[in-house]
Amino acid sequence: MPTQATTRARAAQPAPRAVPRPELAHYFETLSSALGPQHWWPARTPFEVIVGAILTQNTAWTNVERAISNLRRARLLTPAALERVPRRRLERLIRSSGYFRQKARKLKEFVRFLRRDFGGSLARMFRTPTAELRERLLAVHGIGPETADSILLYAGGHPVFVVDAYTHRILARHALTPEKSGYEQVRALFETSLPPEPPLYNEFHGLIVHVGKHWCRTHQPRCHECPLQPFLPQSLPHTSVGARP
Ligand code: SF4
Numbered sequence: 001m002p003t004q005a006t007t008r009a010r011a012a013q014p015a016p017r018a019v020p021r022p023e024l025a026h027y028f029e030t031l032s033s034a035l036g037p038q039h040w041w042p043a044r045t046p047f048e049v050i051v052g053a054i055l056t057q058n059t060a061w062t063n064v065e066r067a068i069s070n071l072r073r074a075r076l077l078t079p080a081a082l083e084r085v086p087r088r089r090l091e092r093l094i095r096s097s098g099y100f101r102q103k104a105r106k107l108k109e110f111v112r113f114l115r116r117d118f119g120g121s122l123a124r125m126f127r128t129p130t131a132e133l134r135e136r137l138l139a140v141h142g143i144g145p146e147t148a149d150s151i152l153l154y155a156g157g158h159p160v161f162v163v164d165a166y167t168h169r170i171l172a173r174h175a176l177t178p179e180k181s182g183y184e185q186v187r188a189l190f191e192t193s194l195p196p197e198p199p200l201y202n203e204f205h206g207l208i209v210h211v212g213k214h215w216c217r218t219h220q221p222r223c224h225e226c227p228l229q230p231f232l233p234q235s236l237p238h239t240s241v242g243a244r245p
Contacts (some may be wrong), residue, residue, distance in 0.1 A: 038206030106142030159196035166212025
């Protein structure tokens, strides 16, 4: 059984090579013209993006919104304030986001890392080269690949593609990825198929979230209403994908 350290070390490896899929650019264009700008990530500051990226693990965004507005009201949405606040009080304020004890610890670990390695400066942290910073973020307790990439892209403007459960589901249903593709394989697919442009990655992820929420549900996807329906392979009619992940 791999230790936590070896798992992190593996996750920090560069994304595996992938065969480019030029059709992903057409997916983006189609979604972009059908749905318009998504204004994702919903946050007021880069630090708020980071807090949201940690709090949204295993919970719906509506639960995170309540926790963030509690933190804002308590004037705790700065690295220094979050490091100073007693753990118990922090837990109470973020309770709505679920797993609040673990998440309070993760927030504390992140701000400690930020102070220790970058003097508490997000600007300094984000000046670190992408691959190096990704590796260092992945070594912080509670930061996995999706959280690290959300921080890099949405708070720091680094060109990394954020992969979530919706991304896995849509790509698998469209036969663009093999069954049970891992996070890094899917990230590599996007990053080798699209130019490394943060605004494009930013918007594409937001569009994927929209598709996943509205049409590409776990059960009974609503393909007949979905803008990506023309891309669905003939061999995979929508009636056959209802049981897919
Ligand atoms: S067409 Fe169907 S399978 Fe494809 S993304 Fe839309 S809902 Fe999902």
